Amino acid sequence: MSWLTEYVRPKIRGLLKREVPxxxxxxxxxxxxxxxxxxxxxxxxxxxxxxxxxRASVAERFAWTFDQGECTRIELPKAPVDPLTFRDRKRYTERLKDERAKSQLDESMAVAHGRIGGHDAVVAVMAFEFIAGTMGAALGEAFVAAARLAVLQKTPLIVFTASGGARMQEGLISLMQMPRTTVAVQMLREAGLPYIVVLTHPTTGGVTASFAMLGDVQISEPNALIGFAGPRVIEDTVREKLPDGFQRAEYLLEHGMIDMVVKRADLPEILGRLIGLLNHRQAAEPARPAA
Incomplete structure (x- = not known):
């Protein structure tokens, strides 16, 4: 019995209790x-x-979107840090430091350029992993930099959105990024460059109220939540039961708010095809007279 109890039984228990990562x-x-x-x-x-x-990280988005995952990330302009010296449960500067260490990102948007379906493109990706992708001054700087790079390279700009809305720690400065990003979109329009938006879950608040809904082509991933205020807030305001699937991608497609719902695996091919079509249209159009 000693051999069984002292050797065999511990071995069996060790196999049964083996830790799973x-x-x-x-x-x-x-x-x-x-x-x-x-x-x-x-x-x-x-x-x-x-x-x-x-949800997908910034690094994953770039790897999935660009041909062979090859792209060049750009260094983004620096924005004022903690302009309101804000504090909630912790100082805003401490929160930013913690988020940067956790996400390995500087802010809630990253920008890169490369090729999609053989076509040159600039891609900006919102990072939900960084303070829920909230929009502050740094995001505004990043978006404007992406638009300027697209104009400089004469390429389309593609933006992947994912956001909880404005960043409360920056107050009015956060809200100012709505008109600022809208002006950047207009800069692309005046240059005759395509602007494509890919809405992912969730896209809400001031981001939806500005650059997220201004694309020449509006694409969404399946079942993404897209709206300004959340469904519960709307129900409490209007005191009515909302329709099934309200604010989801398929509902918005049915009501003409977006152009297509595309599965993630099909996005690179669709984006490459769209860029080719829009570039062809741009080349076919006569040059605009100078103002």
Whole structure:
């Protein structure tokens, strides 16, 4: 018995109690099914059970969008830090420091240029992982820099949106980025360059009220929440039950607010095709007379 109890039993218990790494499995946010993380990554963060499109990081967006994942990130202009010396549970400067360490990003938007479907393009990606993709002065600087780079290179600008809205720690300065980004979009229009917006879950607040809804072509990932105020806020305001799927991508498509809903795996091909078509149209149009 001693051999069984002292050697065999501990071995069996060791096999049964073998620890599983914390990052091996994850659960779908929509259906709750367990998914192997490596399978989820292979599927571009789309649930293989229900097709739910989970959030993606800035690095993933660039890797999935550009040809062979090759692109050049640009250094963005610096914005004033903590212009209001704001403090809630912690100082705004401390919050920014923590978020930068956690996300490995400087701010809530990153910009890169490269080729999509063989066509040159500038891509700006909002980082939901950085303070929920909120819009502050730094994001405004990044968006304007992306628009200027597109004009300089004479290429389309593609923006992936994902945001909780304005950044309360910057107050009115955050709201000022709405007209500022709108002016940057107009700069692209005057240069005759395509501006394509890809709306991802969620896109809300001041971002929706400004540059997110001004694209020449509006694309959305499936079932993305898109709106200004959230559904609960609207229900409390109008005191009515909202329709099923209200503010979701498919509902907006049905009501003419966006142009298409595209699965993540199909986005690079669709974007490349759109850029080719819009570039061809631009080349076919006569030059605009100088004002």
């Amino acid at each position: 914390d990052n091996l499995w994850t659960n779908c946010e929509s259906c709750g099914q367990m998914i192997l993380v490596k399978d989820l990554r292979k599927g571009l963060n789309v649930c293989p059970h229900c097709g739910h499109h989970m």
